[in-house]
Amino acid sequence: RKEVEQDPGPFNVPEGATVAFNCTYSNSASQSFFWYRQDCRKEPKLLMSVYSSGNEDGRFTAQLNRASQYISLLIRDSKLSDSATYLCVVTLLSGGSYIPTFGRGTSLIVHP
């Protein structure tokens, strides 16, 4: 079983749609959780951190469910510019250092 799993997609949605991604992780001792965005041939960029209480940043909402070991990302009112690959990251404290593990990403295509 992979440590961090994501549906690769692609998710093909029209502008204005709401789309949700999930990411599951296998290690219950995982500490920190993030969503990243990666555009084609670019480096990943931090989109938002994820907390059990949930957090929202404009059209984006992230949620952590520790009991079921998954994190989610909800994008409302999708824009063409939201087209990208969305990566989830789970970190685990090991030997005094946080070790980040990335999912393979979920591809989102927003069309007119």
Place this chain on the structure above:
Amino acid sequence: SQTIHQWPATLVQPVGSPLSLECTVEGTSNPNLYWYRQAAGRGLQLLFYSVGIGQISSEVPQNLSASRPQDRQFILSSKKLLLSDSGFYLCAWRYLGTGGGYTFGSGTRLTVV
């Protein structure tokens, strides 16, 4: 402000040639540093990480090595490149103790021919 620099942006190297990629961080001290590789159409694979000068942990045994000669410098090397070493190499840092995420350099796209 903190910035991370990575170079070169692109590199084409013949099989069997050596490799040296450099990453430097500015505006911070004692960062945790990471090297990742992303093969075409694949996810990010953690190669090495370092919590301090001279401290290197390897995640995947392979044809590569890493060194951290200075606090804010992280170098990825190979003595002899293989075709399978082609990929997008990314350096990242995370300040020790922060609740924030990881910041990536702009990456080096390596093609071994």
